[in-house]
Amino acid sequence: MATLELIKLSKRYGKSVWGAKDVNLKVEDKEFIVFLGPSGCGKTTTLRMIAGLEEVTEGKVLIDDQDVTDMPPRKRNVSMVFQSYAVWPHMTVYENIAFALKLKKVEKSEIDKIVRDVADLTGIGEYLERYPRQLSGGQRQRVALARAIAVKPKLFLMDEPLSNLDAKLRVRMRTELKAIHHKTEATTIFVTHDQSEAMSMADRIVVMKDGKIVQIGTPDEVYFDSADVFVAGFIGTPPTNFLEVEVKRDKGEVFLVHPSFSFKLNDQLLPYLKDYDKGRLIMGIRPESIQINSGNTIFREKVLVVEPQGSHQVVAIELNGKIMKIVVPSFPKYSPDEIIDISFDEKRVMFFDIETEERLKIENK
Numbered sequence: 001m002a003t004l005e006l007i008k009l010s011k012r013y014g015k016s017v018w019g020a021k022d023v024n025l026k027v028e029d030k031e032f033i034v035f036l037g038p039s040g041c042g043k044t045t046t047l048r049m050i051a052g053l054e055e056v057t058e059g060k061v062l063i064d065d066q067d068v069t070d071m072p073p074r075k076r077n078v079s080m081v082f083q084s085y086a087v088w089p090h091m092t093v094y095e096n097i098a099f100a101l102k103l104k105k106v107e108k109s110e111i112d113k114i115v116r117d118v119a120d121l122t123g124i125g126e127y128l129e130r131y132p133r134q135l136s137g138g139q140r141q142r143v144a145l146a147r148a149i150a151v152k153p154k155l156f157l158m159d160e161p162l163s164n165l166d167a168k169l170r171v172r173m174r175t176e177l178k179a180i181h182h183k184t185e186a187t188t189i190f191v192t193h194d195q196s197e198a199m200s201m202a203d204r205i206v207v208m209k210d211g212k213i214v215q216i217g218t219p220d221e222v223y224f225d226s227a228d229v230f231v232a233g234f235i236g237t238p239p240t241n242f243l244e245v246e247v248k249r250d251k252g253e254v255f256l257v258h259p260s261f262s263f264k265l266n267d268q269l270l271p272y273l274k275d276y277d278k279g280r281l282i283m284g285i286r287p288e289s290i291q292i293n294s295g296n297t298i299f300r301e302k303v304l305v306v307e308p309q310g311s312h313q314v315v316a317i318e319l320n321g322k323i324m325k326i327v328v329p330s331f332p333k334y335s336p337d338e339i340i341d342i343s344f345d346e347k348r349v350m351f352f353d354i355e356t357e358e359r360l361k362i363e364n365k
Ligand SMILES: Nc1ncnc2c1ncn2[C@@H]1O[C@H](COP(=O)(O)OP(=O)(O)OP(=O)(O)O)[C@@H](O)[C@H]1O
Pocket: 013, 014, 017, 018, 019, 020, 037, 038, 039, 040, 041, 042, 043, 044, 045, 046, 193
């Protein structure tokens, strides 16, 4: 069990490409942390610096308060699981799991116990005598996982470990991985570009963009309290709807004016704009925070298309040339060309600075 601390951790490739820049993070013992972001944002680079597989340009890595920045990987007591399972093809499942323990000169009977315990934990107990080629992708990934667990590392580092699995298995493995984490309680850093994977697994999500951390928070915090337009747009499917609006003030009242509607801010929302002195802002509204025919009309619009999803339906409208998506329960059904009344759940409307795209906050909230 371990804590991890990254202090201004940076990696420069060549003269000017920063793979990661000033990454600051404190991970508590037993936490399941997910690094999330689009391709090239620096997730793998950061993970590899933690593992010791990538030289650090600036900054520090601390495991259990010990500075390991210049320590070779094998001395750090971390285990890494990769997207490509990286199990040894010429060894049976048993031998794969036992290998690192043999190197550590663990006693044979103890090795046997550990191998069987972790194989059971990861659901591959019945395949111990098989070779990797005789296993499915999901089973092979479990072998890689079992091998990583067997050495009881201080830290688990996982780089997109589910990406090579088919969609259904990936979703099942998420649950299994969480269950395994619950039992082993090993501090884990898990890298993914899949926001729903991050949301469903993480204690806290570290959202990255262009080598930097944009937000650190629980799944609820990054979803409901997104730090900026990037996070609000990256997390959630369908994504947040963004509308550029004009800010009009009149005798203490504030209106957000869009070509299709004018939205008067209530007392709850007014404080967000107290110190905002620009003429325009970006409104963000999540698809499920928009209501249809609630009796509180902000504007009326024609339904463009409806996408039934079984558990809910996605209703799309066109607003000033942009598609706005609305998620509502499956019933009542809506159909194309139907005129609907639209309103917003005002508690859930987000405002972003038109220039910095950062979320407007209420001071001392
Ligand atoms: N060996 C390298 N030499 C030069 N630039 C590199 C090298 N490795 C990574 N980079 C650059 O560093 C940045 C971060 O890369 P990194 O692999 O950490 O991103 P990532 O978020 O893990 O992306 P992905 O999800 O595609 O794996 C990218 O701009 C990438 O092109």
